[in-house]
Amino acid sequence: MKMEVRTLTETKALLVVSEASPAIMNSLRQTLIADIPKMAIEEVEFHLGPIRDQDGKEYESISPLFDEILSHRLGQVPIPTDLDFFSFQDDCECEGEGCPKCSIMYTLNKKGPCTVYSGDLEPVGDSSLKITDDLIPLVKLSEGQAPLIYATAVLGTGRTHSKWQVCHGVGFKYYPTIKINKKKCDLSGVCVKRCPRDVFTMDDKKTEVADPEACTLCMTCVDECETKAVTVETDDTKFIMTFETDGSISAKRALQYALDLLDSKANEFRDGVSSLG
Numbered sequence: 001m002k003m004e005v006r007t008l009t010e011t012k013a014l015l016v017v018s019e020a021s022p023a024i025m026n027s028l029r030q031t032l033i034a035d036i037p038k039m040a041i042e043e044v045e046f047h048l049g050p051i052r053d054q055d056g057k058e059y060e061s062i063s064p065l066f067d068e069i070l071s072h073r074l075g076q077v078p079i080p081t082d083l084d085f086f087s088f089q090d091d092c093e094c095e096g097e098g099c100p101k102c103s104i105m106y107t108l109n110k111k112g113p114c115t116v117y118s119g120d121l122e123p124v125g126d127s128s129l130k131i132t133d134d135l136i137p138l139v140k141l142s143e144g145q146a147p148l149i150y151a152t153a154v155l156g157t158g159r160t161h162s163k164w165q166v167c168h169g170v171g172f173k174y175y176p177t178i179k180i181n182k183k184k185c186d187l188s189g190v191c192v193k194r195c196p197r198d199v200f201t202m203d204d205k206k207t208e209v210a211d212p213e214a215c216t217l218c219m220t221c222v223d224e225c226e227t228k229a230v231t232v233e234t235d236d237t238k239f240i241m242t243f244e245t246d247g248s249i250s251a252k253r254a255l256q257y258a259l260d261l262l263d264s265k266a267n268e269f270r271d272g273v274s275s276l277g
């Protein structure tokens with residue numbers, strides 16, 4: 001399997017994968033969706049009753065949203081996750097008690113009127129665990145409202161709940177090979193006009209394939225060309241894959257993790273088969 005990186009930003013990736021098969025690509029797609037771990041808020045504790053600030057002003061620890069709705073919103077906040085540091089709570093040396101290796105505690109205490117954002121979550125201890133995507137609105141507080149919240153994040157995967165899903169918009173398509181038969185082409189420009197992805201360009205003398213990787217294999221060019229000059233072919237060993245992450249983990253790290261995981265699962269399977277004798 002060969003992989004060429006076309007685009008790789010902190011959260012987005014576009015890859016051309018060759019010498020693969022639809023089965024391998026689908027395994028990679030499913031691994032990216034369901035098996036990359038990340039930290040997400042799992043437990044939320046709401047303080048009940050009045051809160052007094054330094055000036056003696058009294059607030060009530062409430063918000064306009066039901067506690068469970070606010071908890072749900074907190075669960076979706078992307079938390080920066082170092083996969084080399086954190087471990088699953090069940091596998092941690094603290095035996096599930098909760099420690100800095102398997103959990104992060106955040107506090108939230110904003111006083112209304114204001115809008116509470118994800119960046120208002122304050123990590124207890126290590127300030128590097130501050131939420132980087134800090135402008136996600138969580139709740140709008142009115143005068144006198146100041147919810148005091150303790151939230152604990154733990155490691156999980158998208159297989160359990162989508163709040164632990166790192167990669168989104170994961171998809172792949174067959175790599176298109178688009179050809180224009182110059183002898184048949186009558187320069188009608190139909191392919192240029194009808195292609196929804198601007199794959200073709202044309203001048204007075206010729207029509208050309210400018211951006212084949214943008215093709216979605218809709219075949220409009222093939223169907224609409226009256227002289228049948230355009231052909232679009234695919235093979236099932238070369239693919240274009242795209243995905244993005246929610247920002248908790250970089251696209252590069254998510255891909256590395258997925259490939260390592262597939263490798264170890266394949267080895268485990270092979271060892272299991274060999275042990276059958």
Ligand SMILES: [Zn+2]
Pocket residue numbers: 089092093094095096097098099100101102103
């Ligand atoms: Zn622990």
